[in-house]
Amino acid sequence: MxxxxxxxxxxxxxxxxxxxxxxxxxxxxxxxxxxxxxxxxxxxxxxxxxxxxxxxxxxxxxxxxxxxxxxxxxxxxxxxxxxxxxxxxxxxxxxxxxxxxxxxxxxxxxxxxGSFLLGKLKICYLKTGLLSAGLLLMVLAVIAVHVRTAKFKHSEYGLQGLNLKEEEE
Missing domain, CATH: 2.60.40.10 (Immunoglobulins)
Incomplete structure (x- = not known):
């Protein structure tokens, strides 16, 4: 039971x-x-x-x-x-x-x-787009560093010029 x-x-x-x-x-x-x-x-x-x-x-x-x-x-x-x-x-x-x-x-x-190739092409375009975006960001970073360095040098020379004028007075 x-x-x-x-x-x-x-x-x-x-x-x-x-x-x-x-x-x-x-x-x-x-x-x-x-x-x-x-x-x-x-x-x-x-x-x-x-x-x-x-x-x-x-x-x-x-x-x-x-x-x-x-x-x-x-x-x-x-x-x-x-x-x-x-x-x-x-x-x-x-x-x-x-x-x-x-x-x-x-x-x-x-x-x-039958679009196996189409799927592979989409992945290829995605990879190419991501690589291009990464490259663009690197170029922009180099330009930003160059501009910042140029501004720093310009402001450094400008300050030295001001210091010379103050010393002459």
Whole structure:
């Protein structure tokens, strides 16, 4: 007979990130991380409407956190050219602590289909702009030092001239 049983659960929290693959720049890794959940049994799944995507993904075994909860992640690999602007990828989590699946979505914004190069160009322009701004600030600093030095020399000679006139009187 089960009496006075205590069932402990902790709701998962989700985080969804997208980044370019280190080994293959034309592949994007979309990673869904479920954190701070208990018990450790959990299912992460992917939902999207992107045609031609092979479901290349892997789910890690849950790992124990220092507080007794668990964490796991699943990574979906997708070709950069297939994920068009405005299309959404959803990570869905099923866990015993939830009354319904938990979902987190990520949408590709601001890039045209097949625009991996466009994203790289934006980064290049940003770097060039920051470098130009830094160079401009350095030039302005050199000019300011030069002007200040010139004023100091001028005022130093002017004071010496005043001192000479005072000594003559």
């Amino acid at each position: 089960l009496s006075n049983c205590l069932f402990v659960t902790a709701l998962p929290k989700l985080q969804l990130l997208s980044q370019t693959s280190d080994s293959t720049p034309s592949i994007l890794n979309v990673t869904c991380t479920a954190m701070s959940f208990y018990p450790p049994r959990i299912i992460l799944s992917w939902k999207h409407t992107i045609p031609g995507v092979t479901h290349t993904f892997q789910q890690e075994a849950p790992s124990l956190n220092h507080d007794g909860t668990y964490r796991t992640s699943s990574t979906l690999q997708i070709s950069d050219s297939l994920w068009s602007s405005g299309e959404e990828i959803v990570c869905e989590v099923n866990h015993s602590s939830l009354t319904q699946p938990l979902r987190e979505s990520i949408r590709r914004e601001g890039l045209l289909p």
